[in-house]
Amino acid sequence: MDDFIINNICQTGRQNASEYRKELPKAINTILASMEDDRCFAHIGDEPIHFSTSVKEMIDKFREILFPGYFSSEKIDGANIVYNLGQGISQLYDILSEQIIHVLRHDCLRYGQTCSECKNSGNDVALKVIQEIPNLRISLAEDIKGAYDGDPAAKSHDEVIFSYPGLYAITVYRISHILSNLGVPQLPRIMTEHAHSLTGIDIHPGAKIGEKFVIDHGTGVVVGETSIIGNNVRIYQNVTIGALSLPPDAGEKLRGAKRHPTIEDDVIIYSGATILGGETTIGARSVVGGNVWLTSSIPADTKVFIESPHLIYKYQKTQEEQNHEYQV
Incomplete structure (x- = not known):
């Protein structure tokens, strides 16, 4: 196909695309008008809702702390465990408190609730969850042993920790259940639905x-x-x-x-x-x-x-x- 024909086809394609784009302002105005329709839902002018990436980051950090050395980016040994875990727990606290403050503020403003002093509440709840990590580790250790003991296909406890979707879903559930019991809105369900999307396992945090x-x-x-x-x-x-x-x-x-x-x-x-x-x-x-x-x-x-x-x-x-x- 010579250059003339190619250029002609491309030029025609650009003109066609331009014609379609001319219709966009009309469509945009129609969509904007629908924002006033009470039958539909919109989240305009309120605190933004969580993005799954931040929830994933938080869950990944939890797993690093709950299973030291399994999901860390560097080797952990006696020389660096205090520094590594200390830094990881501090980072987890910051991420978790920010997420909790965010959902508390979101619900307070969106639904006109009495002020929950979201910053103090978020920091307090985040600390309580961090303090529960030793108990969480014991509970998850029992889940791991149960999976290994009852499954001849499991070659080691490590295999269960690294690769079993059931353990991933249970881990996220046990964290989110604590948050739910502490009265944190939205975040627990967002977390378990993230695990659901990855594993096909749907456990409600309640x-x-x-x-x-x-x-x-x-x-x-x-x-x-x-x-x-x-x-x-x-x-x-x-x-x-x-x-x-x-x-x-x-x-x-x-x-x-x-x-x-x-x-x-x-x-x-x-x-x-x-x-x-x-x-x-x-x-x-x-x-x-x-x-x-x-x-x-x-x-x-x-x-x-x-x-x-x-x-x-x-x-x-x-x-x-x-x-x-x-x-x-």
């Missing part, structure tokens, strides 16, 4: 979960806000611990009510199981089989399985066998 909690594989797991889960519980992929079907106005009627099940100690829930309802309790040491649907309680030491399906096997003849029949 759920109450005991020690040695294991999520094996994990994709598609849902744990609702008012769930109560005991110690040494193991669940597999695509398990839902959720609420029963809700009416259209459930938000106002049931907000704060117990809507999700209670799972007692030493329960195993296999893949695809769905357990629903705030009055549903799975008794201790019970086993819920794959694809089971439960909306009522079962007593302790119970096994619930679906009856084996009736399978149909159809033999598909090979092309050679079909040709042989044709020749005969």
Whole structure:
């Protein structure tokens, strides 16, 4: 194609693009007019909402402190551990307090709340969370041991820490649960939804979960806000611990009510199981089989399985066998 044709095509393309762009001011005015529409939502003139990058930075810094040496950019040994951890904890405190102050100020201004003295409150809550880190490390150590002990595919505790999505989701949950209990708005849910986006595991920060909690594989797991889960519980992929079907106005009627099940100690829930309802309790040491649907309680030491399906096997003849029949 010679230069004349190429230049002509390019010039025509630029002219066409210019014609389309002339329509943009009209579209912009229409969109701006929609900002006055009460049926829609806008966040104009208020404190900005968190960006996921800052939340990710905070979670990464938490993991550096909770698992020293695993996620650090440099080697940690006896010569630098005091300096390294001291600096990391100081940085975490600054990031965390800033995030907490931000959400407190956001809600105060946006919803016209009584002044929460957000700076003092944020610093106070951040310090309380930092002070909980030793207990967090113990809880997570039990989660790691539970994952390793129950999974023959796990070659070491290190493998669980480095690569198991279930542990990542549980780590973020345990941090966000502390923040939720301390009354921090928005941030706990933003954190667990970040973990959800990475792992496919959706744990609400309001759920109450005991020690040695294991999520094996994990994709598609849902744990609702008012769930109560005991110690040494193991669940597999695509398990839902959720609420029963809700009416259209459930938000106002049931907000704060117990809507999700209670799972007692030493329960195993296999893949695809769905357990629903705030009055549903799975008794201790019970086993819920794959694809089971439960909306009522079962007593302790119970096994619930679906009856084996009736399978149909159809033999598909090979092309050679079909040709042989044709020749005969």
